[in-house]
Every structure is written in C-alpha cells, then in structure tokens.
Amino acid sequence: MFEKTEVTLDELRHLISERAIEGDTVLLNMGPQHPSTHGVLRLLLELDGELVINCIPDIGYLHTGVEKNMEAKSYEKAEVMTDRLDYLNTVGNNLVYCLAIEKLVELDVPVRAQAIRVILTELQRIASHLVWLGTHALDLAAMSVFLYCFREREMILNILEMCSGQRMMTTYIRPGGLWRDVPAGFEDAVREFLKAFPARIDEYEALLTKNPLFLERTKHIGVLSREDAIRWGVTGPMLRASGVEHDLRKAQPYSGYEQYDFDIPTQTGGDTYDRYLVRMEEMRQSLRIVQQALDKLPYGPVRSNNRKYVPPPRSELGVSMEALIHHFKLWTDGFDAPKGGVYVAVESPRGELGVYLEGNGGPMPHRVYWRTPSFVNLQVLPLLSKGHLVADLVALIGTVDIVLGDVDR
C-alpha cells in the first residue's frame, strides 16, 4: 500500500568526515539508553581521540504519535495527551493548548482562572528548572544538588496534586478556565513554598556558582553567539544567555502576564555557565510573579459561562433540562470549531512552545502541530559540541535542557 523508502550508505556518508572512512577517527554510539542523555536521545559521535569532530543526533525513540492521535479525538478529550509531551511542563502544555482552543472558538476566560493559571505555570517552571538543575549538576558529578532539588520539587508537585489530584499529568487547565477552583489550603501551601524557597536557591548557588570544579566544567563550554542563536531559532534561557532580551511573557503577554512586574534575566557570554545563571535567576523571577499573582488573586468563577463550549457544573444537571442537554452534547460529541488555523505560543521553561491548531468545522481538530522548544533547541547541539571533549558533551546535553517527550512528540 505504501512505498518503501530505501536508505543507501551513500546517503549517510556526508554526515561524517573523510577521515572516518579511512579509519583515522572513531565512530562512537552514545545512547539511546545512556543515563546522561536525559531520556532516549541517541548521538552518533565522530571522535579524534577525545575531541568531538561530528555529533549527529538521532531522535524519534520516544515518538508517540500525539499529533496524529489528537486528530481523532474531540478538542477537550485530546487535552490529556498534551500532558504527555513535555512531562516536566505539563501545566504549560495544557495552557498553550487551551489558549489555542480559546482563540479558535473565541472563548473568554475569567480573571481568577487566568491568575491561577499564571501561579501554576510559574510553579511548574520552577519545578522544571529544578529537575534541570539537579540532573545537570548530577551529570557534572555534583550528587547532593540533585537530592536537594528533588526535595523542593516535591513541594510543588504536592501543590499540583492538591489542585488536580495528579502530581504530574494534571490536565487542570481546561478550555475556558480551570477544571475546578483551587481547594482550601492552596494559598497557604503556596505561601509556605514562597517563604521557604528563596533560601533554598541560595543554597544551590552556594554549592555551585563559585565552585571551581563546576566553573571548570561549564565556563567557555558550548559558546553560542547572539547571531547563531537567532539564526537557528533558539528560544528560552538559551537565547537569553546569548544576550537577547526576549521573553514571550513580556513580548506578547498572555493570560494576564502584563499585570505582573518581573525582569528578564540575560547574560552575554552564551556559554554553559551563563545559561546556568540565567535559569537560576529565572526561578527567582518566577517567585516574584507567583507572589504578586497570589497577593491580588481575584474572587469569582474559574470557568467560562459559555455553555456551548464549557460543560455545566454537576449541580445544575438535576434541576435544569438545558444543562443536561449541554452536558450530554459536550461529553458525547464535543463542540464544533470553525474552519481556520491559529498559532499560539507561550514561554515554556525551555523556550517558545507553540501550537498550530486548525479546525474544520467539526468536533475534532483537523491538524494540531506542536512547535516544541526542545526540538528546535536540540538542533544546535552539533554546533555547540564541535571541538569539545566527550566529557563536555554531557554538560552540553544538560545545558540545552531537552525533554525527549517534547522532542519526539
């Protein structure tokens, strides 16, 4: 039924240098189950002694066909799959998908829901950076940081569990608002975290920022110039470490980010150490945003009242025939979205997370395309690693901060 595409050896020959064919250099396979590749990334390395001459990433080991599967589900039911893409930024994935639906069908979101969305995505950003920091330091042989980071991450996961019942795959943000309001005790839990965490960041910094071993492994490693970063479409902390002050939360604010006062941390060196500094500062800025959002958290509904798109609350079903009809219609068939495509992007912990969502007039999306930051950022790994030692490659994979679920989709 389908044509088979043959791959001949000649088609692959241009990937490596002439010296490899003569046997001058060594070809080494790193991964896909290497502990420091942060998942199932496979790298084909061409080495001259310990120097990396060529690095050829091979991805797709975690391909789950999310884009294809989403085309066969109604808009709301497809949302659970968004959690599984970037499993360290689940709330952010929900957010961008819901923003795309809301733009497509022109659905309004109550202000309280927007503020809670901001609080949760910023907490999730801190959690994601904590996993990055822990594993990055672990790759560079700083074992204790990993344990501390996961201790603090647990506090955030507990807050997410408190809201949604799930630690990671929350699906808490829904089209038109949130699944339900945050429980009693949510504010106290977040405030407790806000109180405890600044001292913890200082703790990590005390362990790493001036540590000569850490400096040795990260300073001047994998320098990405400002021009290269823009040319290659790199976004997020990697771009900001190269001296570009760009953050979608400031440039194209969504979900009420324009009300909050925060800075965009930047560095100019573009090396692994600068990217470390940028991410550490980002955690502090996220705390500032959470603090402000929590202080002026408005009261009110957390889900839109538009019954054509949002199912009615359970309590209405017993007393209102209309509510019952809407409930039945939305959970059997789903809502219809108009023809046309929208592109929405948010700032995920890794960079620009975009969704191209196209409706065809029916209840299922015609096309969902995920522009994931890890996929685009990983492309510069061969550029970064050229001429470095194999041991530095481990630091470089860590500094790009990839999530393989995000790369392979």
Added chain:
Amino acid sequence: MNEYLTDTVQSLKDRFSLETIEFRGDISLVVSPDKIVEVCKTLRDDFGFDVLAAESAVDYWPEQAPRFHVIYQFYSMTHNQRIGLRVPLDGNGPSLPSVTGVYPNANWHEREIWDMFGIRFEGHPDLRRIIMPYDWEGHPLRKDYPLGYEEVEFTFNFDEIDGRKPYAKE
C-alpha cells in the same frame, strides 16, 4: 493588525502578487512553491523577520484540490510581529524548494515534514527520515494513513487476537 505588519503585507503583495488570509488576527500569505525561497529572503532581509518559528504541513485530502499546505510561521525579534506563509502543493509527488539556505533551523522541520507527509524539499542537505525508523513504510500524518490501535485482549478472545500478532507467525 498593526501598522508595520500592514505595510509588510502590502509591499509583499505588490512585489509577489500574493493572496492573504486573515483569521482571528493571524495573518498569512499564500505563496506558490517556486517563489518561497525568494519570499523568505525578502522577509528576512528587508522586513526583519529573522526567526523561523515553526514549519509544518496540513493535509486536506480528500476535500480540497491542492492536497497539502506547507505552513511557515515567522517571528521578528526587532518588531515583535508574527507572520505566516502557506504553500499549497499538489498531492502527486509533492515537492518544493528548501529554505534551509535562508533559515538553517528549517533543516529538521523539513526532515519532519518529509517523514510525516512525504513532501520532498529540493536542495535540502540531508533529507532523511527523522522521527520514524529509516525503513518505515508510508507517511503517518497523511489523512489516508490509518490510525493504528491495539485490540483489547480478554480471556475469551486472547488466543484469537494473539494469533494475529506478527510474532505469532514465527
């Protein structure tokens, strides 16, 4: 739509005689395959759209006549604007020029489109499958490619389903 974007769209329309689509505030231009590289160069050099944010494709089989649309999303760091391009392509051996020469990060995007939709990019330096295995048959995101599934096994139909699995034949 702000002033800068209106000017950009107007001058591109004049220069290349393009059609525009506006939907929910997103603006995109319809470009024919032979002009795509030139339009991209103009966008980057004359209008400051220095980042290729996203590139993908949409399959309209069987409803529409040019079956595929290759879609591009550009972002301008200096002007903080987004603009989209759409390239309609016939379903019979679809191919268009690669824009890797203008935006190097189109490399993996175009490999992914080739992998998922079977659209060829002329002049691409390394057009191999990227996500599916190299010997995979077919292009999964095409609409005529079926969505596979696992049958649910119960005690009463276990043997029947198990017998149909590929490993049972060996």
